[in-house]
């Protein structure tokens with residue numbers, strides 16, 4: 153891969169082992185509750201993430217998202233509870249290998265003790281449309297990251313799928329920004345439309361992150377962020393975590409022609425973001441088990457290829473460590489109380 157010589161390969165693997173490698177978005181919880189469950193502790197050839205493959209790929213810290221699909225919009229909180237229950241069960245079953253973490257110090261402690269770290273997030277604000285009280289109760293259950301929308305509009309904001317919408321945050325949306333800042337929950341701007349994004353930037357007192365978005369300058373997809381958005385995110389101290397979704401990396405790519413996407417294309421997004429805002433504001437947000445991944449980066453065991461790619465492109469050891477997870481951990485420590 154990348155024609156690294158022996159010394160470069162050794163250096164890449166050394167950095168990868170030393171770094172706390174973090175991934176800010178996956179949809180793996182869905183794999184645990186389907187008709188044919190694929191348990192977290194068992195190695196599978198299907199999907200992207202399980203504990204054996206995380207270990208093999210040196211993936212230390214994984215954010216697991218609760219995503220309530222439109223089929224559950226009549227009772228999204230109920231579905232979120234089912235998914236959180238499944239998450240708790242898998243954490244209990246696999247507690248020798250993985251620790252459910254709700255603070256920065258717990259993540260460090262887990263990794264130092266040779267365990268993986270799991271963080272719980274909610275993708276799409278449908279479960280918290282009942283207001284700040286619901287948000288606070290979900291915080292008590294351990295949710296530490298929340299994005300306001302998926303593709304469509306809800307009572308909080310408009311998703312980027314509402315093409316051409318000029319609507320920003322609703323009154324509830326602005327109230328939730330304040331409450332998340334107050335209680336120490338991370339706001340995720342992936343999926344929200346541009347007016348909503350700018351409302352968040354204007355109002356938030358804490359850094360915010362994008363858990364799985366790429367650069368619109370390289371791939372004009374409504375899920376990607378413009379250069380101005382990436383700069384604003386960085387100015388607030390936040391991080392854009394680049395996804396492995398082919399359609400966000402290369403224009404016009406679908407699952408049918410995913411083989412046209414290469415790690416070099418993904419590294420172009422990394423280079424672009426780093427050129428814009430420096431190495432302190434970029435990270436990894438796979439969207440594994442959410443239909444993403446491409447040849448060379450199609451499950452958790454392949455993550456070392458990212459480190460190899462960064463070595464090939466001349467990144468320093470320090471910058472590689474930050475991008476692999478240091479930047480996420482910095483913001484998590486600052487925001488989550």
Ligand SMILES: [Zn+2]
Nearest residue numbers: 275343364442
């Ligand atoms: Zn998503």
